[in-house]
Amino acid sequence: MNYAEALKHPDSIAFLVVQGLVVLVAAYSFLRQAWTRLFARGIPGEVTRGEKSWGRFLVLHGLLLMLVFQLIGVAEITAGYRVLICLGNFALATYLTLGNGWFRNWSLGWMRRVQERPER
Numbered sequence: 001m002n003y004a005e006a007l008k009h010p011d012s013i014a015f016l017v018v019q020g021l022v023v024l025v026a027a028y029s030f031l032r033q034a035w036t037r038l039f040a041r042g043i044p045g046e047v048t049r050g051e052k053s054w055g056r057f058l059v060l061h062g063l064l065l066m067l068v069f070q071l072i073g074v075a076e077i078t079a080g081y082r083v084l085i086c087l088g089n090f091a092l093a094t095y096l097t098l099g100n101g102w103f104r105n106w107s108l109g110w111m112r113r114v115q116e117r118p119e120r
Contacts, residue, residue, distance in 0.1 A: 006077040006079075007077065009075070009076050009077075011071070011075045011076065012078075014071060014075070015074075015075035015077060015078060016075075018068060019085075022068060022096075023092065025096065026096055029096060030095075033103075053108060056111055057104060060107055061097040064093045072085050072089070
């Protein structure tokens with residue numbers, strides 16, 4: 001495959017941009033959670049999430065996977081590596097939405113702000 005030729009297609013560029021964002025967000029989330037665990041201040045606490053929160057995490061997980069899998073399927077630059085890229089994206093999405101506490105807290109806050117925003 002000629003990767004220079006594949007980069008001329010908008011779907012390949014969209015894949016690379018979205019893939020880069022997913023990897024950057026995962027790396028940032030990992031660092032934020034590690035920083036919080038290493039330098040925790042105050043009284044340590046635990047949170048048990050309810051059904052509604054876990055439902056939102058699962059919906060976010062599904063939407064993220066749908067987005068990246070669709071881009072992987074149409075981007076010519078992924079030819080020959082689609083299975084490996086899908087497995088990597090599944091691992092990243094699962095880590096972000098189900099394994100990283102910082103990202104889960106951030107995503108719940110974002111969803112709450114979207115829901116509470118007044119209509120005009």
